[in-house]
Each structure stands twice: as structure tokens, then as C-alpha cells.
Amino acid sequence: MAQDIEFSIKFIDPHLKSDDVATEVHYLIEDLRDLDDMSQVRFEPILEIRDVAEIRAGVTFMAHSDLLGPILRRLRDRLYYSPIQTAFSFKLDGITLRIETHQADDLVGFMAAAQSGLLFFPERDYLAEAETYSRTQGELSPTELDNLNLLRQRLGLTAEEAEVLNARAASPYPTKAEKHRHFEDITAAEFSRLRAMGEGPPFAHKEIWPVLQELAENLGLPTLEAEAIYQTYQQRYDDDTRLKTELSTAKTAEDASLAAAAKAEIDRQKQAQQVQERLNQYRDLCRQAMANSIYPSEFDQGRLDQARRLWSIDVEQAMKLEAEVRDELYGSVESAAGVDYSRLRGLLHQQTWHEADMETEVVILKALNLDMQPVTAATVQRLSPIDIATIDGLWSRYSKGRFGFKAQQQVYRAQQQIQPDDRQRWSAFEQALGWRKAPSLFSRGYKPYHDLNFISEAPQGHLPTWRWCCPSLSDRYKIDPEVMAAIMQHLNDGMPLEAIAVPALDTALPTQLA
Amino acid sequence: MLASATPSDLEENLSELSLLLNEEDWEEADRLTADLLLDAVAHSQTAMRQQGATQRQHPYLTTEAVAALPCQLLQAIDDRWQRASGGHFGFSAQLQIYANLLETVDFDPDLNNWSTPHPFFEDVGWLMLFALRPVGFLRFYNWLEFDLDAPKGHLPALWYWKIPRIASLQMGGFLTGQGGCFGDLARLDAMMLRLSRCHQIGG
Structure with missing residues (x-):
């Protein structure tokens, strides 16, 4: 059945310039190549000598006879838009058809002739149509049958032939x-x-x-x-x-109910176990995410969110877990007074000692809830041991025990052993902390607050300062000994030191001062 | 918490302050401001001692008294000053200048004398002009400028000027309050510290 037709198309309009002819040929090839199944076709140019130069005057190619229809249609369309005198020739089985025209209608006439069966294989056309129809609906509808009937007549097939083709199209299961x-x-x-x-x-x-x-x-x-x-x-x-x-x-109702209960129990345990496992996994993930920063990076946060959804952990529980891990890794921010210590923790984590010291004042004054008035000997009693422990825990954690209330208590205890006299002891205490210089004839040794050392190498217990009991700071950082005693008493009450710590401090310095 | 004994009196006084400020009677407003602060101190002291009404035992603000001033009162007064002056006067204006200096200058309080006063005093125009140059003494109170041409933060000022005679003498004055003597850094700092602590309540 495969039959190739040799097409040759040549522009013979004498008014057309050589350049234009070349362009036309180019576009013609483009147009034809656009058609389905034409991309593989090889186009041979027809060369011709015109005005001394050799130019492409047309094109010749082989194409399957199935493509005749589309090709003719495309050629006709081209003639509609630009009626150029063209010579068409179609060669099939030794028969050559030649048409020279610039009118599209002439090609239409040729197409009609071709459609009538002269150059087609009517069975194939019919079969293709019938198959398409039977695929879409499952079987042939009356309209489709009628359409096919019309097609049959146009293609010149007999009714018997069409019946056979119909049956073939409908494949093994016709209806x-x-x-x-x-x-x-x-x-x-x-x-x-x-x-x-x-x-x-x-x-x-x-x-x-x-x-x-x-x-x-x-x-x-x-x-x-x-x-x-x-x-x-x-x-x-x-x-x-x-x-x-x-x-x-x-069937086994009694056994079954017992078994079911047992199974449910096991299931529940399994489920609980699974939930617990997931929570633990999530906790581990949190630990990883917060290993380097208090708050996970955007990327880690994304991973946590993903894991939370994957393991179907609800948001509140996830937040609680994250907070727990954060407390575990970076220190507790527990508060009896409802104060938020997370900013203080962040500042200490960054070792920004000065800001952390100022924040300590803010949290203490807020915890006391006395209109931000400086702490006095009477009001210090209201500071909860939980909050004291939290503040001390954060300071000592991030200074490796150098700073914090406990460090200050230790310094005080060391002074206690050396200085029996109360007034002298407070002065020595302040000097040991580096809060005050030794008093001299001309000066009582107080420093302004901004002259204190907000560095990691500051003396033991230097920070946090007790600025929260001072009415003014820039002039001099000076604490009333009465208030100092009350604070120390309160610290010792709430957070007693171990029986006896090693007198680790440099004992030479205070004795000299005394 | 603030001036609990006579809240109506306080409101009356505050509305009077608004009135004075709206009339741009800066001097009277300054006087009333100082009175309001002193009343508050007297209240808290009487409340503390559980005594009868001996008002104005201390006709000046000590550092301790300043540190315990009610935040609400300070904010209420400051709010009225700021509104009337478009932010030119008021505690906030003073705090802004002071806080900036605190960050940029580590002032040594031992140097607070007639030749090197704290830069704040110069910035708010409280220093006496000597041959057109400021020197380390504060102006006498009635030499202050009571109009909007004054430097930013110039007023309120009387709360600072009112000091006991003995203190005035000690600081080189002539029984004229802060006028004519060195500025008392502790009291100034106490007020600024108080203001910034009060600011923390909201946040």
C-alpha cells in the first residue's frame, strides 16, 4: 500500500525577481515541513540559471500518498494569499500530473479528483474514521453511522465492504x-x-x-x-x-471481646509508644536545630515544621517541647513573677554584658512590680527565690560561674571570714567585686556606673551589678550598706551556699586593703 | 498608686497645667510642675509614716525622692509639656539629650566643676553665659528663657533648681537654689534614670 508520490513545485512567474524566488522557495519548504509527518521528508532544491547566477527556483521531494491531501491543501492556501504562476507536478507509478497555474481554484479541482478515490485508498480512510468513532463512545451511535454512510458513498465503497470495515473498527467487542x-x-x-x-x-x-x-x-x-x-x-x-x-x-464473641480489649490495649500502648518516640525524635531534632543558636535558623525552623507535620505533633506541644529543649540547652527562664527572661538569656548568650546588666535591672524591677522603684531593704524580700535562681543561673551559666549572685555570695563569705567588722566588710566586699576603689583621704572610692568593667575578664562576682537598688548611677555607683546587707541576707535565705566552699579567693588582697 | 489621697486634686492640677501650657505661660507651668512633683513626694512620705498632713516637709527633690516618683505622674506631666511645645520641652526631651550623651560621653563626675560642666547643662542651655561663653555655673532661675526660642529640653527646670540653702552654699551658690552653682549630677542622673526606668513599664 505504501506508495510515494514525487512532488515537484517550481515558480515560473517571469515577473518575480531572483531574490524573491529564493525567498518564496524558502517559505514554501518551511510551510510544507510544518505539516504532520513531513519533518522527515528531504527537500531537494530545483536549481536554475537565471541572469547568469544559479538560483533555487523550486523544490522537489518524495512523500507518502497519505499526505497528498494535506499537501494539496497547504499549496492551495498559499496560492490564495500569493497567486504566483507555479508549475506543480505529481508523479505516481509512472503517471505524471502537471498543472501550471496561479489560481488556487485549479488545485481545488485537482483535490476533488484526488478525493474521489483516484489517488486514495478508500478503505483506509473509512476504517480510520470508524475507529475514531467507536473509541469515543464505546459503540457507533446513529449519527456516527449516518456520517460513516455518507463517507462510504463519497469514497465509493459498497455497503458490504463498509459493514466489514465497521466490524473491524469495533474490534473484538463490537457493541x-x-x-x-x-x-x-x-x-x-x-x-x-x-x-x-x-x-x-x-x-x-x-x-x-x-x-x-x-x-x-x-x-x-x-x-x-x-x-x-x-x-x-x-x-x-x-x-x-x-x-x-x-x-x-x-463467632467467638466472648474470647473476641477479651482479645479485642487486649489488642486495643496493646494498640494503645503501641500508639502511645509511637507518639512518645516521635516526640523524642522531635526533641532530638530541636536539640540539633538549637545547637548553635537559641532560636533555630529559618532553615532549621522549616525542618522542624516539616517534622512536626509529618509526625502529626500539634503546635502547642511542639512549642512546649522547643521551650523545654531551649531551657535545657540555654538555661531556664522560669519566673514566679511572670517576667520574661528570654531577652536576658539572649543577651548573656551573646556575652553583651553591659546590656545584660541593664536588662537584669529591668527584669528585677518588673518582677517586684513596684512602679519600677529601686529596690530597698524592705522590698527586696518580695523577690521570689525562683526568679533569683533563674537570674543567677543564667549569669553563671554564660560566665562559667564567674558572674551571678552565687559568685557574689562566695565573695561575701570570703570577706566574712576575714573582716569581722560590719562596715569594713561591706567596703571590702565592694572592693573585692571591683565596684569600688579603696577609700583615701580625698575620695571615698566610688566609681560612676559606666566605669565598671563589662567584660568577661572582670573580677569574680563583678556582674550583675546591683544597679537596681541605686537611685542614680552616672554620678557614682553607690549602694547603701543597709540595703546591701538586706540583699545579701535575702540571697542567702533563698539560695544557701554549700556548707563550706573552698576559700578559693585570693585572700591576700582584702587583708591588704583592711 | 499615685497620690492616692487626693486623686481629684491631682486631676485638677493636671488640667490646670494643661491650661497654662496651652497659654504658653511656661514659667507658671514650670512652677506648677515642680509643685506637683513635690506634692507627690510629700504624699508618699506621709503615707509611709502614717502621719497627719504635714505637707512639703522637704521643699526639694532629693535623689532618693526622685527615684521613687510615680511613673504615671511623670508621664502625665511629660505628656502635657510635649504636646504643648511640640516635643521641644518636657522630661522626654531632656532624657533624649541625656541618653545620647550617656552613650557617647563617659563623663567623669569628678570633673563636674565650673570649667568642665556635664555637657547636658550646656545642651539644654542651663549654663550661665560669661562673655558669651558658657561657664560651669547654672543660671539663676529667673535668667532662664521662658519661650520656645530656648534650647530643646530647657524646661521644665524648677524641679531641679529647688535645693536646700545649705546645698546651694556647698555647691558654690548664694542661697539661690541651683542658680549660680555647679549642677548636681546625682540629682539630674536620678531623674533621668527614673524616666528611663518608667519607660520600661510599657515595653
């Missing part, structure tokens, strides 16, 4: 009902196979569907109908399985 039945049989077979395999895992019938869908396509059965059939069977299968399990449970 929709037959296709339907066949598909149903196959589906039933698939499900019985599933039953035979016993307790099917829940996703089993999902695996059947893609294959069945393919079958429906091959049969020419519309997907929606096929799916409806499939779903009926699936439903039936599910019902059966449920019934079966119900029956089996009913």
Missing part, C-alpha cells in the same frame, strides 16, 4: 454492551484473585485500577463507565471483607 460485559468479567476476575490472596492489605485494590483503566482504554470503553464498574466491585469486596471479620468476631 458497548459487549465491552461492558467483558470489562466486568475481567474486573470480577481481578477481585476474586484478590479474595483468594486472603486478607488484602488496604491498598491492594488500588493497584488493580491502573491496569483496568488501561484495559478500558484499549477496549474503547469510556473511563467513567469503567470506573463505575470498578467501584461497584470494590464496594462489594470491602463489604465482604468487613462482613467476614464481623462474622469471625461474632
Whole structure:
């Protein structure tokens, strides 16, 4: 059946300039190559000597006879838009058709001749149409049959021939009902196979569907109908399985209820275990995310969110976990007074000692809730031991024990052992902390607040300062000894030191001062 | 918490302050401001001692008294000054200047004398002009400028000027309050510290 036609198209308009001819040829080739199945065709230029130079005057190529129709249509369209005198020749089995024209209508006449069967294979055309129809609906509708009938007459096929072709187009199952039945049989077979395999895992019938869908396509059965059939069977299968399990449970009702309870208990335990595992995993993830920074980076936060969703942990619990991990890694921010210590923690983590000292004042004054008035000997008693422990914990954690209330208590205790006299002891205490210079004849040794050392190398217990009991700071950082005594007393009450610490401090310095 | 004994009196006084400020009677407003602050101190002291009404035992603000001034009162007064002067006068204007200096200058309080006063005093125009150059003594109170041409933060000032005679003498004055003597850095700092602590309440 495969027959090739040799086409040759040549522009013979004498008014056309050589350049224009070359351009036209170029576009002609482009146009033809655009057609379906033409991309593989080789186009040979027809060369011609005109005005001394050799130019491309046309093109010749071989194409399958099926393509005749589209090619003719394309050529006709071109002539409509630019009626150039052109010589067309079509060679098939030794027959050559030559047309020289610039009128599109002439080609139309030729097309009519071609369509009438002169150059076509009517059976193939008919079969293609019939197949298309039967695929779309599953079977041939009256309108489609009528259309085919008209086509048959135009192609000059006999009714018997058309019948045979129709049957062929409809493949092994000509009517929709037959296709339907066949598909149903196959589906039933698939499900019985599933039953035979016993307790099917829940996703089993999902695996059947893609294959069945393919079958429906091959049969020419519309997907929606096929799916409806499939779903009926699936439903039936599910019902059966449920019934079966119900029956089996009913059979051994007593045992079953006990077993079920036990199973439920195990399940619950398993589930609880799983939840716990997930929480632990999430906690580990939090630890990783916060290993380098108090608050996870955007990337880590994204990972945490993802994990939270994957393990279906609710937001509140996740936040609680994150807070726990943060406290574990960076120190507790517990407060009895409802004060937020996280800023203080952040500042200490960054070792910005000065800012942290100022923040310490803010949190203490806020915890006391006395209109931000400086702490006095009376009001210091209201500071909760929990808050004191939190502040001290954060300071000592980030200074490795150098700073914080405990460090100050230790310094004080060392002074206590050396200085029996109360007034001298406070002065020595302040000097040991580096808060005050030794008093001299001309000066009492007080420094302004900004002259204190906000560096990691500051003396033991230098920070946090007790600025929160000072009415003014820039003039001099000076604390009333009475207030100092009350604070130290309160610290010792709330946070007693161990029985006896090693007198680790440099004892030489205070004795000299005294 | 603030001036609990006579809240109506306080409101009356505050509305009077608004009135004075709106009339741009800066001098009277300054006087009333100092009175309001002193009243508040007297209140808290009487409340503390559980005594009868001996008002204005201390007709000046000590550093300790300043440190305990009610935040609400300070903010209420400051709010009225700022509104009337477009932010030119008021405690906030003074705090802004002072806080800036605190960050940029580590002033040595031992140097606070007639030749090297704290830069704040010069910035708010409280220093006496000597041959057109400021020297380290504060102006006498009635030499201050009571109009909007004054430097930013110039007023309120009387709360600072009112000091006991003995203190005035000690600081080189002539029983004229802060006028004519060195500025008392501790009291100034106490007020500024108080203001910045009060600012922390909101945040």
C-alpha cells in the first residue's frame, strides 16, 4: 500500500525577481515541513540559471500518498494569499500530473479528483474514521453511522465492504454492551484473585485500577463507565471483607471481646509508644536545630515544621517541647513573677554584658512590680527565690560561674571570714567585686556606673551589678550598706551556699586593703 | 498608686497645667510642675509614716525622692509639656539629650566643676553665659528663657533648681537654689534614670 508520490513545485512567474524566488522557495519548504509527518521528508532544491547566477527556483521531494491531501491543501492556501504562476507536478507509478497555474481554484479541482478515490485508498480512510468513532463512545451511535454512510458513498465503497470495515473498527467487542460485559468479567476476575490472596492489605485494590483503566482504554470503553464498574466491585469486596471479620468476631464473641480489649490495649500502648518516640525524635531534632543558636535558623525552623507535620505533633506541644529543649540547652527562664527572661538569656548568650546588666535591672524591677522603684531593704524580700535562681543561673551559666549572685555570695563569705567588722566588710566586699576603689583621704572610692568593667575578664562576682537598688548611677555607683546587707541576707535565705566552699579567693588582697 | 489621697486634686492640677501650657505661660507651668512633683513626694512620705498632713516637709527633690516618683505622674506631666511645645520641652526631651550623651560621653563626675560642666547643662542651655561663653555655673532661675526660642529640653527646670540653702552654699551658690552653682549630677542622673526606668513599664 505504501506508495510515494514525487512532488515537484517550481515558480515560473517571469515577473518575480531572483531574490524573491529564493525567498518564496524558502517559505514554501518551511510551510510544507510544518505539516504532520513531513519533518522527515528531504527537500531537494530545483536549481536554475537565471541572469547568469544559479538560483533555487523550486523544490522537489518524495512523500507518502497519505499526505497528498494535506499537501494539496497547504499549496492551495498559499496560492490564495500569493497567486504566483507555479508549475506543480505529481508523479505516481509512472503517471505524471502537471498543472501550471496561479489560481488556487485549479488545485481545488485537482483535490476533488484526488478525493474521489483516484489517488486514495478508500478503505483506509473509512476504517480510520470508524475507529475514531467507536473509541469515543464505546459503540457507533446513529449519527456516527449516518456520517460513516455518507463517507462510504463519497469514497465509493459498497455497503458490504463498509459493514466489514465497521466490524473491524469495533474490534473484538463490537457493541458497548459487549465491552461492558467483558470489562466486568475481567474486573470480577481481578477481585476474586484478590479474595483468594486472603486478607488484602488496604491498598491492594488500588493497584488493580491502573491496569483496568488501561484495559478500558484499549477496549474503547469510556473511563467513567469503567470506573463505575470498578467501584461497584470494590464496594462489594470491602463489604465482604468487613462482613467476614464481623462474622469471625461474632463467632467467638466472648474470647473476641477479651482479645479485642487486649489488642486495643496493646494498640494503645503501641500508639502511645509511637507518639512518645516521635516526640523524642522531635526533641532530638530541636536539640540539633538549637545547637548553635537559641532560636533555630529559618532553615532549621522549616525542618522542624516539616517534622512536626509529618509526625502529626500539634503546635502547642511542639512549642512546649522547643521551650523545654531551649531551657535545657540555654538555661531556664522560669519566673514566679511572670517576667520574661528570654531577652536576658539572649543577651548573656551573646556575652553583651553591659546590656545584660541593664536588662537584669529591668527584669528585677518588673518582677517586684513596684512602679519600677529601686529596690530597698524592705522590698527586696518580695523577690521570689525562683526568679533569683533563674537570674543567677543564667549569669553563671554564660560566665562559667564567674558572674551571678552565687559568685557574689562566695565573695561575701570570703570577706566574712576575714573582716569581722560590719562596715569594713561591706567596703571590702565592694572592693573585692571591683565596684569600688579603696577609700583615701580625698575620695571615698566610688566609681560612676559606666566605669565598671563589662567584660568577661572582670573580677569574680563583678556582674550583675546591683544597679537596681541605686537611685542614680552616672554620678557614682553607690549602694547603701543597709540595703546591701538586706540583699545579701535575702540571697542567702533563698539560695544557701554549700556548707563550706573552698576559700578559693585570693585572700591576700582584702587583708591588704583592711 | 499615685497620690492616692487626693486623686481629684491631682486631676485638677493636671488640667490646670494643661491650661497654662496651652497659654504658653511656661514659667507658671514650670512652677506648677515642680509643685506637683513635690506634692507627690510629700504624699508618699506621709503615707509611709502614717502621719497627719504635714505637707512639703522637704521643699526639694532629693535623689532618693526622685527615684521613687510615680511613673504615671511623670508621664502625665511629660505628656502635657510635649504636646504643648511640640516635643521641644518636657522630661522626654531632656532624657533624649541625656541618653545620647550617656552613650557617647563617659563623663567623669569628678570633673563636674565650673570649667568642665556635664555637657547636658550646656545642651539644654542651663549654663550661665560669661562673655558669651558658657561657664560651669547654672543660671539663676529667673535668667532662664521662658519661650520656645530656648534650647530643646530647657524646661521644665524648677524641679531641679529647688535645693536646700545649705546645698546651694556647698555647691558654690548664694542661697539661690541651683542658680549660680555647679549642677548636681546625682540629682539630674536620678531623674533621668527614673524616666528611663518608667519607660520600661510599657515595653
